Each structure stands twice: as structure tokens, then as C-alpha cells.
Amino acid sequence: xxDSRNRDQRDNRLEIxxxxxxxxxxxxxxxxxxxxxxxxxxxxxxxxxxxxxxxxELFFAVHEETINTNLAHMLPLVxxxxxxxxxxxxxxxxxxxxxxxxxxxxxVSLMGLEMQIIGRTTPEEREILDGLIQRYREYxxxxxxxxxxxMQDGLFEKGDASIIVKSxxxxxxxxxxxxxxxxxxxxxxxxxxxxxMTEYVMNGLVKKG
Amino acid sequence: xxDSRNRDQRDNRLEIxxxxxxxxxxxxxxxxxxxxxxxxxxxxxxxxxxxxxxxxELFFAVHEETINTNLAHMLPLVxxxxxxxxxxxxxxxxxxxxxxxxxxxxxVSLMGLEMQIIGRTTPEEREILDGLIQRYREYxxxxxxxxxxxMQDGLFEKGDASIIVKSxxxxxxxxxxxxxxxxxxxxxxxxxxxxxMTEYVMNGLVKKG
DNA sequence: GTCTATACTAGGATAGAC
DNA sequence: GTCTATCCTAGTATAGAC
Numbered sequence: 001x002x003d004s005r006n007r008d009q010r011d012n013r014l015e016i017x018x019x020x021x022x023x024x025x026x027x028x029x030x031x032x033x034x035x036x037x038x039x040x041x042x043x044x045x046x047x048x049x050x051x052x053x054x055x056x057e058l059f060f061a062v063h064e065e066t067i068n069t070n071l072a073h074m075l076p077l078v079x080x081x082x083x084x085x086x087x088x089x090x091x092x093x094x095x096x097x098x099x100x101x102x103x104x105x106x107x108v109s110l111m112g113l114e115m116q117i118i119g120r121t122t123p124e125e126r127e128i129l130d131g132l133i134q135r136y137r138e139y140x141x142x143x144x145x146x147x148x149x150x151m152q153d154g155l156f157e158k159g160d161a162s163i164i165v166k167s168x169x170x171x172x173x174x175x176x177x178x179x180x181x182x183x184x185x186x187x188x189x190x191x192x193x194x195x196x197m198t199e200y201v202m203n204g205l206v207k208k209g
Numbered sequence: 210x211x212d213s214r215n216r217d218q219r220d221n222r223l224e225i226x227x228x229x230x231x232x233x234x235x236x237x238x239x240x241x242x243x244x245x246x247x248x249x250x251x252x253x254x255x256x257x258x259x260x261x262x263x264x265x266e267l268f269f270a271v272h273e274e275t276i277n278t279n280l281a282h283m284l285p286l287v288x289x290x291x292x293x294x295x296x297x298x299x300x301x302x303x304x305x306x307x308x309x310x311x312x313x314x315x316x317v318s319l320m321g322l323e324m325q326i327i328g329r330t331t332p333e334e335r336e337i338l339d340g341l342i343q344r345y346r347e348y349x350x351x352x353x354x355x356x357x358x359x360m361q362d363g364l365f366e367k368g369d370a371s372i373i374v375k376s377x378x379x380x381x382x383x384x385x386x387x388x389x390x391x392x393x394x395x396x397x398x399x400x401x402x403x404x405x406m407t408e409y410v411m412n413g414l415v416k417k418g
Numbered sequence: 419g420t421c422t423a424t425a426c427t428a429g430g431a432t433a434g435a436c
Numbered sequence: 437g438t439c440t441a442t443c444c445t446a447g448t449a450t451a452g453a454c
Contacts (some may be wrong), residue, residue, distance in 0.1 A: 012437090030239030036369060046438050049431070110386070112420055157412060160405035166387060167380040167409050174379025177319070196369035200376050204413025221419090242447055255420050258449070 013051050021062045025104040060128050066109040067135045078142050084150030092198050099175050099192045107176045158206050222260050230271045234313040269337050276344045277319040287351050293359030301407050308384050309399045316385045365414050
């Protein structure tokens, strides 16, 4: 009884979070009105404010959903028994997939990082934001660990691992600025992007000759 | 006489554009108030509205200043007699420098691309925006030309040049998300970033062995 | 050319009906 | 739990003084 109520509650929240992700993606945080989010749901903002205290909390909910899913998808690859080269290749592929498949969420997640810059946050918001940034660092840390391992093993070119990881994630994350899905059935485009980008990214890393 | 008046006029506009770039960088377009921009100038918004019709026009002015400067700095390198490898290396270095040195402008320029997504533009705004996007494509095209040349010459690994260029620019552009200048005298950090990032980016491109 | 004062609107948030 | 009605603030933009 209580369980199913809790689930309903979660489902209700999630539905709103998904609409919010869509809206925030297109308009940005400041330009998105709660009215608009409600409209996407076919409701009015009364519904939104029943589940979320304010727009910021809703924004954080989107961000949290994103980073949690990203981490959950990435961890199994990190823990697998692959060597650095194969492991990195899989991780890169999965990160690209995450962006291709969940573009709205990834875009919003990025905007969350932007808010880091904006000072206008209350102490409580600041705390939540710090937690999210912390989790983002974790995610980045997964890549860093593999790159450092690969360098130690003499499989990757030596270099500043931290800057290299930021370059790799940047190459991929920048997709949110230019990638637009083409209609439903078109996996081809995404496939080609994943293949070419993975090749380039790995090529810069792996020692050759 | 008329000349010096024109110059004064331009200087006045430029001062405002620079303050606007600072503000837009930190707060984003929607969250930045014209009051705030004026405050940065030690003035009130009467001054801003004397030179610019509205906030959007001011935003475009920042964007235009950025892309024009970027193009002007990049063109001589493209037209030089270097081979693709050396040329590309110089171009990459210069692009990184542009971000390191003119972070506010680069950030706003990126946000301009974001507005491309937002539908809420009047036809006239749309036209200006299309012009800016066009110029951004030109800039990207400079890199594309060199990469294609390098592939043809057998100096670069074969691949989808367009996706590779977007990866390279992404790796660099993503800096606007994480790079923060450390105090005045600290060139060291920037130097290290440029060196490591250039190495990584070129390594992915150049054929070895 | 820049200021102050003010008109006007959008949108965040809440209260209370249902 | 969701809706309608309303309050209230922030911020764009303009008018008119200086």
C-alpha cells in the first residue's frame, strides 16, 4: 500500500522532471517558465508546485537524474577486467551514446555546471549544487583513472592526464552544441558520429609505431 | 571632426559591449539585467539604451565582436605557406589562446549558438543570428580545409574530417566550462594547458609509425 | 549623452476552491 | 492532487529632466 503510493509519487515526479528537461534544454534555465513546463504536461503549474518547492529544485532534480544515470551506466565498464585500451574505448562509446540518446538531460546537466558560476544561490542550493559537482568529478575521475593506468602501462602516450581527460570529455560533450537528432529511424547518423569520434579520440591516446 | 565623433561613438559602444560580455558570461543572457550591465559601467541603463535598442542587440554586438576578432586572428595562419601539420598546430594554439585570453567573449559567443535553438527571435533578429552562425561556420571551415588537405597529403589519419574537426574544436571550446583564470601573473597554468591540449589534439590527427 | 522616474509585463510563487 | 485566481517582484523599455 504505502509502497505503491511511493511509486506513484516517484512516477509523478519523474514525469514532471522529464518535461522540465525538455523545456530547460530548449530555453535554458532562466527563460523556461514553470507555466511552460506545466503546459508540456497538459497541466497547470499547480501540479508542478505540488511536487517541487520551486524552479531551482526542479532543475536540480533533472541534473541529479542525469548524473546518477550516467554514473550507473559507466561503473560496470570501469570495473570490468579489460585492459586500459579496450576499457577506454568502451567508456568513450558509452558516453557518446549517453549524449545521443538522452540529449535533453545531458544538456541540462551541462547547464548545471554553468550555474556553478552564477553566484545567486542560497546556501542550501549551494550545498546541493556542490553535491552534484562532486558527482560530476567522480564521473570524470573514472576516465582519469583509466588514462593514468594506460600511461603507467606504457600503452598510452605520456602527458598531463587531467588535461587530456578534459579534452576527451570536451570533444564528446561539445556534441550537445551541434548534434540534433534527425527523425526517428535515423540511427545511421549517430552510428557514424560514434565511430569517427571514438577513432579520433583513441588515436590521440594510444601509443603507436 | 565627424571622424573623431564617430570614433568616440565607437569607443562608447565598445566600452558597453565589454561590460556586457562580462555580465553575460557570468549570468547568461536571460539572467543578466541591463541594470547590472550599467552598474558595471558605473552608470545607469539610460546610457545603455542610448546606444543599443534593446538587450538582444547588445548581445549580438558582443557576439559579432568575438567572431570577427577570432576570424581576423586566424586568417593569417591559414594563408601562410606552412604544411598542414605545422599550420594546424599553430591554429590550434591560437584558438586555445583566444579562449584563455578572451574568455568572456568566447563564452558569450557560445551562448549565441545556444540562442540558435531558442525559437523566440523576431525575423530581424533571426537574420542577424543567421549571419553570425554563417561566420562561425566559416571559422570552422578554416580548420576543416586544413584537415582535409592533411588527409589528402597522407599526413593525417583518414577519417570523417567534419566530425574530427568538431571533436577538435569541442575539446578546446569545452575549456569555457572549466577554465578559470588564476590571478593576474599566472601564465603558467595557461601555458601548460595549451601545451598538453595541443599535443593531444595533434596526436590524434597525425599519422605515425 | 546620461540621469531619474515611471509605465508595463512576464513570470515565480501561494491560497483556496474543487 | 490539480486547478483557478491572485499577489508580488524583477526587470525591460521609454519619457522627459538636466
